[in-house]
Amino acid sequence: MSSVDISTIEEAMKMANLDTLRGYAQNHYGEVQQYAATEYISQNQALGYQVLNEPLWNKGLSFTPEQRVSKNLTGLIPHVMEDTSKQVERALKMIRTRQTGIDKYLYLSTLKSQNTDLFYRLLIDHAKEMMPLVYTPTIGDVCLQYSTLYTRPEALYISIKQRKSIRTILKNWPHPNPEICVVTDGSRILGLGDLGVNGVGIPIGKLALYTAAAGIHPDRTLPIVLDCGTANETNLKDPLYLGLRQKRIPVSEQQEFMDEFMEAAREVYPGMVVQFEDFESEKAFNYLDRYRDSYKCFNDDIQGTGAVVLAGYIGAVNLSGVPIEEQRLVFMGAGSAGVGVAKQLVEYYTKRGLSEAAARDKFWLVDTKGLVTKDRGDKLADHKKYFARTDNNGHQFRTLEEVIEYVKPSALVGLTATFGIFTESIIRALKASVDAGGLGRRPILFPLSNPLTKAECTFEQAVNWTDGTVLFASGSPFSNYSVKTGDHVQTYYPNQGNNVYVFPGIGLGAILAKATRVTDDMIYTSAAALAGALNADEIHKGLIYPRIERVREASIIVAREVMKSARREGVSALPESQWLEWEEWGDPALTKYIKEHIYDPTTL
Ligand SMILES: O=C([O-])CC(=O)C(=O)O
Numbered sequence: 115m116s117s118v119d120i121s122t123i124e125e126a127m128k129m130a131n132l133d134t135l136r137g138y139a140q141n142h143y144g145e146v147q148q149y150a151a152t153e154y155i156s157q158n159q160a161l162g163y164q165v166l167n168e169p170l171w172n173k174g175l176s177f178t179p180e181q182r183v184s185k186n187l188t189g190l191i192p193h194v195m196e197d198t199s200k201q202v203e204r205a206l207k208m209i210r211t212r213q214t215g216i217d218k219y220l221y222l223s224t225l226k227s228q229n230t231d232l233f234y235r236l237l238i239d240h241a242k243e244m245m246p247l248v249y250t251p252t253i254g255d256v257c258l259q260y261s262t263l264y265t266r267p268e269a270l271y272i273s274i275k276q277r278k279s280i281r282t283i284l285k286n287w288p289h290p291n292p293e294i295c296v297v298t299d300g301s302r303i304l305g306l307g308d309l310g311v312n313g314v315g316i317p318i319g320k321l322a323l324y325t326a327a328a329g330i331h332p333d334r335t336l337p338i339v340l341d342c343g344t345a346n347e348t349n350l351k352d353p354l355y356l357g358l359r360q361k362r363i364p365v366s367e368q369q370e371f372m373d374e375f376m377e378a379a380r381e382v383y384p385g386m387v388v389q390f391e392d393f394e395s396e397k398a399f400n401y402l403d404r405y406r407d408s409y410k411c412f413n414d415d416i417q418g419t420g421a422v423v424l425a426g427y428i429g430a431v432n433l434s435g436v437p438i439e440e441q442r443l444v445f446m447g448a449g450s451a452g453v454g455v456a457k458q459l460v461e462y463y464t465k466r467g468l469s470e471a472a473a474r475d476k477f478w479l480v481d482t483k484g485l486v487t488k489d490r491g492d493k494l495a496d497h498k499k500y501f502a503r504t505d506n507n508g509h510q511f512r513t514l515e516e517v518i519e520y521v522k523p524s525a526l527v528g529l530t531a532t533f534g535i536f537t538e539s540i541i542r543a544l545k546a547s548v549d550a551g552g553l554g555r556r557p558i559l560f561p562l563s564n565p566l567t568k569a570e571c572t573f574e575q576a577v578n579w580t581d582g583t584v585l586f587a588s589g590s591p592f593s594n595y596s597v598k599t600g601d602h603v604q605t606y607y608p609n610q611g612n613n614v615y616v617f618p619g620i621g622l623g624a625i626l627a628k629a630t631r632v633t634d635d636m637i638y639t640s641a642a643a644l645a646g647a648l649n650a651d652e653i654h655k656g657l658i659y660p661r662i663e664r665v666r667e668a669s670i671i672v673a674r675e676v677m678k679s680a681r682r683e684g685v686s687a688l689p690e691s692q693w694l695e696w697e698e699w700g701d702p703a704l705t706k707y708i709k710e711h712i713y714d715p716t717t718l
């Protein structure tokens with residue numbers, strides 16, 4: 115809580131002893147300051163090895179000579195005194211000389227468990243290089259190998275066998291009052307399928323981003339995996355697998371387990387926002403529907419992905435030369451993310467004045483059986499029915515090629531978890547259909563599946579097969595691509611349309627507004643806020659998202675707008691007087707409040 119006015123607490127220290135400081139803090143400070151005061155007391159009382167072994171107190175080699183004496187640290191650390199930047203330099207050297215993504219991840223994970231400030235300094239200041247190591251794509255490999263990589267617990271593991279003890283388990287978490295929980299059942303980890311308990315890497319990674327991108331205090335985050343068995347045969351056969359060695363339980367049994375979990379979580383941590391992550395589609399939609407009106411929760415894959423793609427789509431349409439009324443979108447993939455994104459875009463169109471039916475008409479969803487139509491003859495999953503087409507005159511379009519030929523889309527979105535499914539002929543057909551509408555028009559192509567090994571096409575392919583005209587966003591990060599013709603080098607910049615641009619801000623906004631629900635408008639607002647967060651340089655470069663180095667700035671803007679939406683929606687439990695004050699002073703006052711309430715790693 116470095117943003118807390120420690121000098122004031124120090125003043126309190128002068129006038130009171132440590133015991134009365136706590137009372138002083140309770141009487142005079144808000145919750146955050148109380149937390150800081152407690153931290154302050156603990157830090158000042160802890161000595162020697164205890165300080166070094168507590169990642170939030172450990173300052174590595176930055177302890178001053180006085181601190182080394184007063185905290186009994188002399189001789190426990192090397193003699194040199196270094197500032198943060200020197201220690202960041204060492205960490206960077208270490209990471210850059212490791213050979214594999216996993217090795218780099220393991221180093222970072224150890225650092226995180228030993229020196230919180232240093233880890234987050236590194237992650238925040240070197241976001242472009244570090245985020246892919248802590249999150250997608252590396253986290254995908256980590257989850258695949260988690261049973262082997264495991265050395266220590268970093269999350270709560272709640273198995274169906276422990277149904278009766280959910281409250282006890284939640285209370286066993288060592289940090290008081292978590293504000294945000296990311297929970298998965300491991301059933302659809304990125305595009306990698308059912309990884310069972312090994313999917314826990316996702317909540318861990320997402321919560322590290324909550325801290326790096328939105329400044330939620332690391333001690334206030336809670337990763338959880340619900341172990342309901344797994345359909346993954348490789349895991350079940352692996353003697354080192356860490357989860358329950360049984361097939362996934364039936365959906366109805368998991369529903370009861372989930373009900374119990376949600377109730378217990380609210381009872382034990384009433385202030386906590388719950389983010390559902392990487393549940394397979396049917397459960398993802400069911401749980402969101404079931405809990406959204408009575409719990410503080412949202413689904414990142416449906417709503418977070420929906421919002422981030424909407425933000426990018428707004429930017430892309432502006433650059434595409436294809437007027438919004440003429441846009442026609444083909445979605446390859448009709449799972450939680452595909453349908454979630456399409457619905458978010460429908461909302462965008464309806465907000466721009468289209469009827470819901472006219473908006474829905476702009477979307478053609480394709481799954482493994484072809485175009486999703488009402489009369490296809492198979493039993494459509496409930497979440498697909500909304501988008502089932504009726505304009506096919508009894509004809510079924512079985513392949514993506516046929517659909518593109520029929521629809522002549524302006525935008526193609528991929529959420530299939532199938533590498534390379536956007537082939538050269540498909541991408542060229544997309545370009546041709548956009549070109550046919552007039553000169554200077556640009557195709558929108560979003561291969562969004564994660565990690566990179568599941569991306570529907572690469573950035574290089576997209577550029578080459580559209581003669582450089584593509585407006586591109588992928589879920590995992592691709593590098594810039596340069597093409598040399600004679601002496602001229604043309605560099606193309608990809609966009610990363612990843613939900614990391616919105617979920618941290620949605621969570622932070624909901625927490626700070628003391629939202630009792632996460633409403634559709636809060637999600638929609640996060641997209642609009644992100645679309646408006648680009649700076650002049652990014653607009654000049656033709657980007658549709660802020661550069662990833664600016665994710666923290668973007669998250670603060672997203673959080674601010676989400677807070678305001680919570681207030682408009684009547685779900686903010688903050689006192690009216692607080693809102694009136696912000697209304698009087700406007701965005702700068704609210705932004706200041708947010709900045710004062712977020713964690714910023716101490717830099718020495
Ligand atoms: O984790 C990511 O990078 C995006 C995401 O939610 C997913 O692919 O499920």
Ligand SMILES: [Mg+2]
Pocket residue numbers: 304391392414415
């Ligand atoms: Mg996800």
